[in-house]
Amino acid sequence: MAATAHTEKGCLFILSAPSGTGKSTLCKRILSRFPDMRYSVSYTTRPPRTGETEGADYHFISREEFERRIREGRWAEWAEVHGNYYGTSADLLEADLTAGHDILLDIDVNGARQIREKFPESVAVFIMPPSMEVLRHRLEKRSSDPPEVIAGRLKAAEEEIACSSEYTHVIINDELETAAAELIELIESYRDAGKRLHT
Numbered sequence: 001m002a003a004t005a006h007t008e009k010g011c012l013f014i015l016s017a018p019s020g021t022g023k024s025t026l027c028k029r030i031l032s033r034f035p036d037m038r039y040s041v042s043y044t045t046r047p048p049r050t051g052e053t054e055g056a057d058y059h060f061i062s063r064e065e066f067e068r069r070i071r072e073g074r075w076a077e078w079a080e081v082h083g084n085y086y087g088t089s090a091d092l093l094e095a096d097l098t099a100g101h102d103i104l105l106d107i108d109v110n111g112a113r114q115i116r117e118k119f120p121e122s123v124a125v126f127i128m129p130p131s132m133e134v135l136r137h138r139l140e141k142r143s144s145d146p147p148e149v150i151a152g153r154l155k156a157a158e159e160e161i162a163c164s165s166e167y168t169h170v171i172i173n174d175e176l177e178t179a180a181a182e183l184i185e186l187i188e189s190y191r192d193a194g195k196r197l198h199t
């Protein structure tokens with residue numbers, strides 16, 4: 001099942017999930033378990049949130065700059081999410097792949113579609129909440145967002161979940177430790193298959 005993911009370049013792992021599904025925590029777990037894996041730092045036009053660092057969480061750029069790079073064809077993928085642009089630099093991605101690094105991309109369903117088209121061997125994982133009810137509780141608990149913002153996130157989540165069948169794997173995040181272990185085991189299986197192919 002896992003044997004086709006690797007080329008002589010690195011392997012691309014895509015993670016998508018609705019807001020409130022624990023994706024950021026799962027990304028951190030993956031990166032600490034696989035220290036040689038590179039996190040693809042996206043570009044965005046949304047302002048930094050408290051605690052976010054330029055170059056680590058995102059590269060923060062203006063809408064004008066982002067649109068200029070669209071015209072110049074400099075994105076491996078890009079999408080507008082919740083009114084802001086997000087994109088993956090084609091140059092940065094290619095450089096990491098050519099250097100043989102495995103790469104982790106945290107991108108939305110539109111971006112995932114574009115990456116899979118360009119890199120059909122990539123491994124796309126969708127993180128699913130156990131139910132819409134649980135997702136609602138998590139979103140209400142974690143933020144002081146007004147009900148209409150939470151309603152908007154839930155609506156977006158339904159749309160994203162409708163695309164989950166396009167993904168190579170779906171992992172349900174009911175209990176964080178179990179989901180993290182499942183995800184790590186999955187990534188390990190692809191990495192082991194890649195090593196076997198190239199030794």
Ligand code: 5GP
Nearest residue numbers: 042043078079081086087088106107108111
């Ligand atoms: P946030 O603003 O909460 O960090 O991210 C909002 C959404 O944008 C998340 O679903 C995240 O996966 C997605 N996202 C982050 N970076 C990229 C990117 O480079 N490309 C695309 N298509 N989506 C991204």
